[in-house]
Amino acid sequence: MIDIHHYIHRADESELKADIAFIKETLSTLVAQGALMAGELQRLQGEVQEMAGVVDSAVVLITGLSQQIRDLAQDPAALTALADSLDSKANELAAAVVANTPTPQGVHPCASSISMWTTQDNGAQARTDHATM
Numbered sequence: 001m002i003d004i005h006h007y008i009h010r011a012d013e014s015e016l017k018a019d020i021a022f023i024k025e026t027l028s029t030l031v032a033q034g035a036l037m038a039g040e041l042q043r044l045q046g047e048v049q050e051m052a053g054v055v056d057s058a059v060v061l062i063t064g065l066s067q068q069i070r071d072l073a074q075d076p077a078a079l080t081a082l083a084d085s086l087d088s089k090a091n092e093l094a095a096a097v098v099a100n101t102p103t104p105q106g107v108h109p110c111a112s113s114i115s116m117w118t119t120q121d122n123g124a125q126a127r128t129d130h131a132t133m
Contacts, residue, residue: 061089
């Protein structure tokens with residue numbers, strides 16, 4: 001016959017209380033982090049929805065612009081005015097992108113610039129850098 005003895009050693013009650021306190025604190029931290037992340041997610045969802053509206057507006061603008069060019073093909077003065085308007089809107093859009101693009105940490109905002117490429121009459125391309133500050 002075999003004798004099997006099984007002993008259960010109960011930990012010190014103070015150790016159990018410390019473990020329970022640690023578990024409660026960790027759980028509380030996780031709940032707080034979850035609430036913070038939920039708020040950030042909601043903010044990001046709003047920004048994505050706003051951006052979708054901006055993209056849709058840009059698509060409508062570009063589609064309408066191509067039709068305007070077709071309609072004005074026989075009127076050079078009107079085409080020039082349309083091109084000037086397009087240049088103005090492109091500059092507004094570029095400025096808005098720069099203004100709403102966060103500067104990476106460690107990079108001074110004065111270091112940002114916009115480079116624009118233009119095609120000259122002889123077909124050569126020229127680059128112009130514009131400081132944002």
